[in-house]
Structures are given as C-alpha cells and as structure tokens.
Amino acid sequence: MMTAETAISHRTHRSQPNGPETARQLSGRIRMSLMKTPRPATVEDLVRMPEDGYKYELVDGAIEVSPGGMRHAKVGGKIFYLLKRTADRTGEGEVYGPDVGLTLPNGNVRSPDVCYVRREKLPGGESPEGFGEVVPDLVVEVLSPGDRMRQVAGKIGEFLDAGTPLVWLVDPKSRTVTIYRSLSDTKHLTENDTIDAEPVLPGFSVRVSEFFG
Numbered sequence: 001m002m003t004a005e006t007a008i009s010h011r012t013h014r015s016q017p018n019g020p021e022t023a024r025q026l027s028g029r030i031r032m033s034l035m036k037t038p039r040p041a042t043v044e045d046l047v048r049m050p051e052d053g054y055k056y057e058l059v060d061g062a063i064e065v066s067p068g069g070m071r072h073a074k075v076g077g078k079i080f081y082l083l084k085r086t087a088d089r090t091g092e093g094e095v096y097g098p099d100v101g102l103t104l105p106n107g108n109v110r111s112p113d114v115c116y117v118r119r120e121k122l123p124g125g126e127s128p129e130g131f132g133e134v135v136p137d138l139v140v141e142v143l144s145p146g147d148r149m150r151q152v153a154g155k156i157g158e159f160l161d162a163g164t165p166l167v168w169l170v171d172p173k174s175r176t177v178t179i180y181r182s183l184s185d186t187k188h189l190t191e192n193d194t195i196d197a198e199p200v201l202p203g204f205s206v207r208v209s210e211f212f213g
Contacts, residue, residue, distance in 0.1 A: 043109060043131070055098055058109035064151075072144045075172045076113040079140055079211055083116055083197070086204040093118040093137065093201070094127055101131040104162045110155065113170075114140035116201055135159075137200045139167045156180055166200050175212050 040061030049056040055066040076098060084095040095116050101109045115136035119125045122134065139159045141152060156167050160182055167180040175191040189195055191209040198204075 043103075055111050057101075057111050058107075060108065066144070066147070066151075069144050069146075071172050072113075072142050075170060075211055076140070076142045078213065079142070079168075079170065080114045082206055082210060083114065083138070083140075083201065083204065086197075086201055087116060090201070090203060091119075094122065096127075096136075102136060103131045103133045104135065104158065106158070106162070108158065110158065112136065112139045112159075113142045116197070118200075135163045137165060138197055139164050140170060141167070142170045142172065145173075157183060166197065168195075170211060172212060175209070177208055177211070 041058060041063045043058060049063065057064045057066070080095055080097050087093050087095050093116055095114065096112075098111055098113050100115070101111055102115070103109050109131055116138040117132070117134055117136050121137075122128070122132075136159070139156075141155065143152065152169070156169065159167055160180060165181065169178040169180065171177070177189045177195060179187040179189065179195070189208050191207070191212065193208050194205060195208050196205040
C-alpha cells in the first residue's frame with residue numbers, strides 16, 4: 001500500500017466551463033481539456049472557478065479539483081471549532097476553513113481543510129481581503145474516500161517544504177491522525193490518544209476522538 005511519505009504528487013486539470021454542468025461533468029472535462037490548453041492556469045482562472053462544493057487549487061500552473069463529502073465536512077468543521085476555541089482564548093492567531101486561499105512561496109495557491117496562522121504573520125495583524133501570501137503554522141488535511149494518496153502526499157510535502165512546522169493528516173475512516181513535522185518525523189495517533197499543537201498553538205490539547213464526535 002502506498003504511504004504518504006513515499007507517494008508522489010499527482011495533478012488533475014480543468015478549463016473554464018461554457019455553461020451549466022454537473023460536478024461530475026466538470027471533473028470529467030477537467031482532465032480532457034487542459035491537455036489541450038497551451039497556457040498555464042493563473043490566479044484569475046482560479047478565482048473564476050464555480051462554487052459547486054468542490055475545492056479548487058492552483059498547482060504548478062494547473063487547476064486541481066478535490067471532491068469532498070458530508071463526513072469530510074463534519075470532521076473538518078469540528079477540528080476548526082476546537083482549534084478556534086483555543087486560538088480565540090490566546091488571541092495569538094487565526095483559524096481558517098477550506099475556503100481560504102494561501103499563496104505559497106512557489107506560487108501555488110493551496111486551500112487546506114483547516115489551518116492556523118499566527119497573528120504576527122498577517123499583514124497588520126489582520127486577515128487580508130484576498131489570497132493570503134503566508135505560510136500557515138498548522139495545516140490540517142482531512143481524507144475523503146476519493147482522495148489519491150499521491151496527491152495528498154504532494155500537498156503535505158509542499159507545505160512542509162514551504163516552512164509549515166506542523167501538518168495533521170486526519171483519516172475519518174480509521175479515526176486516526178498522522179502528525180508530520182517533516183516527511184521523516186511523523187507520529188501516528190489513534191482515537192484513544194491525546195493530540196496537542198505545541199509549539200504552534202500552546203494550550204490546545206484534546207482527545208483525537210473529539211475530532212470525530
């Protein structure tokens with residue numbers, strides 16, 4: 001079985017739709033049309049993506065689409081709530097959900113399921129109006145049944161390479177969390193373990209099972 005540590009990122013592509021299509025039609029047309037597209041996708045292309053329940057990211061000059069599901073959304077929302085509860089108490093940073101776009105140093109625009117950014121990294125200590133040109137301090141990725149491990153591993157590696165000190169890969173099916181401080185420094189937690197966010201978000205500590213409750 002391929003693991004996140006050894007997998008290589010795989011990309012999917014799409015072009016701008018000409019009219020109303022279902023999400024399945026769009027995702028199918030993504031792979032076909034960009035093989036014929038002569039120019040790389042841009043941030044402007046990313047902004048024009050439809051609000052159809054899919055998550056779109058700009059990755060190496062292509063628009064990458066990721067499907068989600070109800071359980072995926074529930075788990076992501078619960079983790080967002082738990083992190084925000086601590087962040088609001090400390091006042092040292094902000095927690096963002098999957099609709100935020102982060103421009104990384106390599107030019108890719110990524111949208112983690114949940115992320116935490118220390119306030120000192122935000123311009124003027126406030127959240128910017130558009131995409132944030134910041135490297136998050138904590139990234140949370142929640143696995144969905146349709147996710148490809150190569151794609152997920154590439155995203156994790158990209159955040160770590162950019163300088164994110166802490167990444168959580170959350171698996172709702174197995175009710176586990178894999179903690180990455182680098183691709184070689186990982187820790188696997190079960191629902192019976194306690195997870196913290198030290199030293200990124202001091203004071204955060206919950207049972208892993210709370211992510212799935």
